[in-house]
Amino acid sequence: MITQEQQKEGAELLKTLAHKAWESSTFKEQLIKNPITTIESVTGQKVQSGVNIIVDDQTDTSKIYLNIPRRVEISELELSDEQLEMVAGGTDLIGGIIVGVVVVAGGYFLGKAL
Template structure:
């Protein structure tokens, strides 16, 4: 199960954490086993990955999430002719082939 692509499951997790303090505490302290119990299926993470649950429900605090820095190869993108034309102002966004990136 890929939690990052399953918005229904993510919403279910968030709503349950809002309504159930015990569940929220378990989710923070043991995210994988808590999610497996809720979803009724294994949660398999890619090798070397973990789940970090941060309680950001305190409305008196402004939270800043620092995402992972992109790898150089993720920044080196080759554009096709239509994309280059669009970026330079000469292209038609309706006819541009494919997303940039």
């Protein structure tokens, strides 16, 4: 099960990688060519074996990219207090879950499943 803390750590990792790529063309090139080694150097942790990471430079403003994230079973997610309140109140969680899936996907880069 992916905890809320692991989701936050995954989101922070994705944010850090994007900012570093925006600031340094050398880093961006390394991340695109060898994402596993680059991510390991940033985090100081090994990437989970058997994981293939694809980095696509989406900075070209003449193109629009659509990412279809992997499907995550709701039972794999730990709901935050706010999400639990939404469920109790009968509010639709789909939008929140979709955002959570993207964040969780970032957490799977590392062996301990951020």
